[in-house]
Amino acid sequence: xxxxxxxxxxxxxxxxxxxxxxxxxxxxxxxxxxxxxxxxxxxxxxxxxxxxxxxxxxxxxxxxxxxxxxxxxxxxxxxxxxxxxxxxxxxxxxxxxxxxxxxxxxxxxxxxx
Amino acid sequence: xxxxxxxxxxxxxxxxxxxxxxxxxxxxxxxxxxxxxxxxxxxxxxxxxxxxxxxxxxxxxxxxxxxxxxxxxxxxxxxxxxxxxxxxxxxxxxxxxxxxxxxxxxxxxxxxxxx
Numbered sequence: 001x002x003x004x005x006x007x008x009x010x011x012x013x014x015x016x017x018x019x020x021x022x023x024x025x026x027x028x029x030x031x032x033x034x035x036x037x038x039x040x041x042x043x044x045x046x047x048x049x050x051x052x053x054x055x056x057x058x059x060x061x062x063x064x065x066x067x068x069x070x071x072x073x074x075x076x077x078x079x080x081x082x083x084x085x086x087x088x089x090x091x092x093x094x095x096x097x098x099x100x101x102x103x104x105x106x107x108x109x110x111x112x113x
Numbered sequence: 114x115x116x117x118x119x120x121x122x123x124x125x126x127x128x129x130x131x132x133x134x135x136x137x138x139x140x141x142x143x144x145x146x147x148x149x150x151x152x153x154x155x156x157x158x159x160x161x162x163x164x165x166x167x168x169x170x171x172x173x174x175x176x177x178x179x180x181x182x183x184x185x186x187x188x189x190x191x192x193x194x195x196x197x198x199x200x201x202x203x204x205x206x207x208x209x210x211x212x213x214x215x216x217x218x219x220x221x222x223x224x225x226x227x228x
Binding site: 001004006009032034041042043044046049057091093095097100101102103104105106107109 | 145147149154155156157158159162164203207211213214215216218219220221223
């Protein structure tokens with residue numbers, strides 16, 4: 001199957017700082033990528049749809065200014081958690097579709113102290 | 114609105130026993146259905162998919178699922194589980210929304226295989 005790489009896998013930051021998470025499609029091009037958030041022992045919640053060369057589409061209730069998404073190329077999307085606070089601590093996962101199938105990154109565990 | 118219901122939040126089972134993880138979906142249109150597996154602190158790995166054709170779908174690691182349109186179900190089965198199958202399993206349906214094919218996930222089923 002297709003490979004999606006996500007980096008970093010784990011990040012710890014101080015409250016008030018910003019953190020950038022990268023999502024790359026390694027062996028295919030993705031004009032669209034998806035960003036999810038997962039709380040412990042819960043399912044995945046779609047946060048936003050990242051579009052190459054245009055603005056991201058955010059799901060209802062997701063703060064656009066808090067979670068900045070950039071999709072600058074056909075293989076890279078980034079999620080920046082701005083001015084992070086402890087309540088932003090979570091597991092963030094990206095995915096990229098090819099055909100009718102979404103392939104997922106390994107996820108990023110964000111801990112905000 | 115489309116939704117996915119995974120009927121069991123946890124399924125304990127002994128090694129080498131058969132297992133079935135249940136999934137029901139609601140949709141008035143044709144759907145694509147998926148099962149993903151998630152190991153601790155990892156992303157999701159595709160187990161199998163139903164896009165069209167045969168209703169019995171075989172996936173990786175010996176898993177299979179059957180698409181039942183009349184019962185709107187897509188239950189996952191394995192005839193003999195291993196300790197290494199212990200993980201979280203998510204059923205998902207693909208929906209076209211806002212110009213994109215998005216995945217709607219069930220709440221997940223924790224499969225715990227005991228020796």
